[in-house]
Amino acid sequence: MQLPRPVHEVPTYTAHRAATPPDGDGRLEAACWRAAPRSPRFVDLVSGAPTALDTSAAILWDDEHLHVGFWLEQPQVTATLTERDAHIWLDDDVELFIAGADAYYELEVNAFNTVYEVLFVWDEAYGRADYDGVPALRRDHPQAAPFDGVGLSGHPRGPRTGFWGYDLPGLRTAVHVDGTINDDRVVDRGWRVEIAVPWAALGVLAEPDGRALPPRDGDEWRIALSRFNTRRASPDDSGGWAWSPHGVWDSHIPELFPRIRFSSEPPPGAAAV
Template identity: 55%
Template sequence: MSKRNFFAILALLGVFSAIGQKSKENKKYPPCDITEIPRYTAQKIKSPITLDGKPDEEVWQKAKKSGNFKDLIYGNETIHETKAAVVWDEEYLYVAYWVTEPDVTATLTERDSPIYQNNDVELFVAGEDAYYEFEINSFGTIYEVFFVWEDAYLSQGYDKVPNLGPNEEKKRDFKGVGYRHPRGNRYGFWNWDLQGLKTAVHVDGTINKSDDRDRGWTVELALPWSSLDILTKNSDKTTPPKHGDEWRMDFSRFNQYKEAEPAVDSGGWAWSSHGVWDSHVPECFTFIQFSETYVEAP
């Protein structure tokens, strides 16, 4: 990421923080309704998936899809359909997104550009004391950040992890976007990449051509368990997971357009609604339970 983009990101986050400052006060904890957080069983697969951005393999056809994403703040239905699914094997966590979008657009092509300024989909994977943020647009341009809660940074040894040291150039304090979390500050590392990550996007239509009608776009991700192991600190989780292990993950979509009034549309949609304009609330993430049962027929 260029220094210009990095500081642009910091400036934009500052704007979001200023906008959300008033809403941060007097919010309940957690801001979401915990009785409505979705629960999902991720089944195992027998053969690795070859990523091409088209989740049309047998495993994706048989895997259970999420419900349609709802508004991030209000929890109401959204104008276009967005769904996700999760499967896994001993090497990778696989995630797929199906995104309906009649006019697919994107502008950012440089890695770690502020992808949330485009229409994108996002994935957060949380541990007890840290979480990983991933974003991708329809060009396939990605953005990654790793966050560690300040109260665990030294005690859990994150300061000794490569690229997470106290003097990293792109390390900064992060207090959330639209919600003041009672746990306090996080350290964000904008220089951190998930090693071995695989991504692919397929567009069913034409990008940036508004005089035709598109169907949308799809995404396939493969996240190596060996790299996600950093999220198992201070927990009894393992990578790959054991049968019955439960992780917290967030799946969302952000749009630069909104449905016309009188509809109520924040522009952010998610599998699990957060009740606030802030994706950085792990207590509101979807529950993903891992099963040793296979998606494919015996």
């Protein structure tokens, strides 16, 4: 079985070292964010077509954290879920996927800053790493269950297990809403999301293939950023918008995640910001 899009079409992005620390307040107004290169405007996850509202993202890093920022245009900002690990995809949300050699991590955040986390491990690779040594990643954990993707049934790599009891240690998220949540009488500008992922917590992804934490200059990771909407702009709008389209309604295809290349240099022009 082939993947739904050619791997050579996957975009590459350079993530620069943050010249100054991010504020971590969700506003994305720190000098490092103003200097960071933005992604292209997100496109429809399935068709790759242009989207009705603007969405972009940027990635930075330092010795302690991977930093991710989302900018979302949205005239009506909505959210309903407030309990951690609720089914955030039922709200408007942003999603971050980080892939290692044998596993990948998923994070979802809504406008209330409610988070949902899962770690997925490819079954054929499970025995090659000490996943059993992490209690939340034991296959007999009550929140572990087989997972076959969302729209691409039968991934070429075979079956995988989702560990819904997994929480990434030290994760930080923040949301800033430019408007009023859940008030259709107000026209909002949109919302922003800021995420800080500790490198020290990503050993579960990095250790199987020995990648460095934090990354070395020139190292490359597969990282996907997307946005899902409860209100569709047109019948042709899938409701899922992404940095890199997958050609199918399924975010869980690590081979199609953008290639993020880490540079030890600050963003171009950072000193002038």
